[in-house]
Amino acid sequence: MTIIDEIATAIEIRAQERFEVSRDMNVMPDVTSQEGALHVLRLQRVGKKTGTRTILVVQAENERESLREAFMVAADARDSLPEPEASDLYMIMAISGVSDQDAARIETDDRFCRKYVLRVGESVYSLLDRSFLVSGQAESQVSAISDPFRVALAAVADAHPWVKDHLDSWRGVLLSGYSNVELVDSLLETAKESGNYGNS
Numbered sequence: 001m002t003i004i005d006e007i008a009t010a011i012e013i014r015a016q017e018r019f020e021v022s023r024d025m026n027v028m029p030d031v032t033s034q035e036g037a038l039h040v041l042r043l044q045r046v047g048k049k050t051g052t053r054t055i056l057v058v059q060a061e062n063e064r065e066s067l068r069e070a071f072m073v074a075a076d077a078r079d080s081l082p083e084p085e086a087s088d089l090y091m092i093m094a095i096s097g098v099s100d101q102d103a104a105r106i107e108t109d110d111r112f113c114r115k116y117v118l119r120v121g122e123s124v125y126s127l128l129d130r131s132f133l134v135s136g137q138a139e140s141q142v143s144a145i146s147d148p149f150r151v152a153l154a155a156v157a158d159a160h161p162w163v164k165d166h167l168d169s170w171r172g173v174l175l176s177g178y179s180n181v182e183l184v185d186s187l188l189e190t191a192k193e194s195g196n197y198g199n200s
Helices: 003-015 064-080 100-108 124-128 136-145 148-159 161-174 180-194
Strands: 019-023 038-045 053-061 089-096 114-117
Touching: 003 019, 003 038, 003 053, 003 089, 003 124, 053 064, 064 089, 089 100, 100 114, 148 161, 161 180
Parallel strands: 053 089, 089 114
Antiparallel strands: 019 038, 038 053
């Protein structure tokens, strides 16, 4: 099993119960140079007909031409996807011999899509814990250490007291991995349920 096979399998396992996962190379019908070094996974939230996410799992050499080809794959995928799906495109990269510094530089480049690079010595599941496929356990550990997000929500509640009843549910929604449209719908729904919507 290659490293990208391992990553693709881990995504399918981690996504269980939250997403329906399919492997769909039809998203990239013209890809030839990456054959054997690319998996395309489509994740659709269970029970939803919208909000499909596409993950490209790419293997590349730590060389300019190989990385350029990988980035072109991301660009082609983005061009082939309809909106708003093009905004939910991710690329997980296994790059041979990449340094942490180069990996960080690649991850901060958000042209075409959000990128995650497997670091030397990093497990596949640790990599997924840095993405929207974070496990519940990892999320709890982060919360136990430090939660600046909760601090920010508390600041909003101080400015708008009606928000206090929604902090836990909003935090859950915002960390859920929903698409932008699903986020807005879910946040508005929790506010409407309490009858406090618009009362600031």
